[in-house]
Amino acid sequence: MYNLIRAELFKLRKDRSFHVLVLIIAALSLAYPLLYYIDNKSGGKPQFTGAEFLIKFVASNGYIIKFSIAALAGFFIASEYTTGVMKTVASSGNDRGRLYAAKLIGFSAGAMMISLIFPLVSLAEVSMLSGFGQLPEGVDAFFLPRVLRFTLLYTAAYAAIGALFTAMFTESGKTISFLMVFFLMINTILGGLGEYIPVFTTVYDYSVFKLLGDIGKTRIDGGDVPALLLVPLLTIVVSGLLGVLVFRKKEIK
Template identity: 70%
Template sequence: MYNLIRVEFFKLRKNRSFWTLLFAISVLSLVYPMLYYFDHRSSGEPQFTGAQFLLTFISSNAYVIKFGVAVLAGFFISNEYSTGVMKTIASSGNTRGRLFAAKLIVFAVGAMAISLVFPIVSTVEVSLLSGFGQLPEGSSVLFLSRVLGLTLLYTAGYAAIGALFTVIFTDSGKTIGFSMIFFLMIDMALAAVGSKISFFATLYDYSIFKLVGDIGKPSIDSGDLPALLLVPLLTFVVVGMLGILVFRRKEIK
């Protein structure tokens, strides 16, 4: 298993799409705060501090996570089907469960790296321009580590779903397209169905799709914290196991 993970990390380091995503999101993370900086400067409005910017725009990082997972899934995993690499490694003697688990772990790590770019780069830039400022009253001293830690957990949950789609569709274009549509529409779909059927309302309330929006809350009640921690972990494990089951039965051409 260790050697399989090492191989996947090697492929991730050599994957141009991964580095292109990191670069593109880094540029976006630098440009986005600058637009607000010059807009506020020209209008005479008070500038955002680093803490204010993080609190205001951390929810926007959910879109970066969804986009990053969808694109990386297509070019890092699904691309191996079209190039014949997946057929080769599937017949290498390792069990398909171990192969998928290794890919999922490394894919999740790559997605995690992408998910941290926007909150870290933009907050550092704004802090250099206007100072970090003060966190709002009631925020824990561990706010920053909590936000980044939860970001990593929820990205892993999304990565498990993205990896499952790669096994189902096997094609890069289909994987990216369906993943983007799914991640963007699932909130509205579950909310709409939940308004009619209470079970789906509860399902949505305790899904990563809704709870990801709570990552940036200044304070979290102790009663809400277990759900925030367990939901992404369970999503990663359960969807990952489902991906292994599908991959074992998948005919690889």
């Protein structure tokens, strides 16, 4: 298992699509706060400090996480079905459950690294331009590490969902298109269904799709912490197990 994970991490380091995604997200992370800086300067408005920018725009990282997982799933995992690499690996004699788990770990590691680019790069840039500043009253010093930890956890949960659908579709184009639409529309779909079928409201309230937007809150009640931790962990476990079942039964051509 250890060697399988090492192999996936090695492939991740060499994967061009991963490098391109890192560069794109890094460029956006530099351009996004810079546009606000130029606009505020030309308009005579006060500049955001690093702390203020992070608190105000950390929720935007959710879109980057969804985009990067959809793209990375299509290019890093699904492309191996098209090129025949997955067939070779699946016929190597290794247990398919272990193969899938190793692939999921490598994929999740890549997605988690990408998920930290926007908050860290934008924070560093704005802090260099305007200073880090002071955290607003009521925001404790653990805000940044808490946001980063939850970002990694929820990215892993989204990656598990992405890997599951990738095992189902196996084609890059279908995988990317479906995941883009799914991640962008699932909140609206579950919210709309909840208006007619109340159980969907509960499902939505305790799903990673809704809770992803809560990890950037400046204040989190102690009673909300168990849900914020357990929901993504359960999502990883359930999606991972379903992915293993799909991969084991999949006819890989």
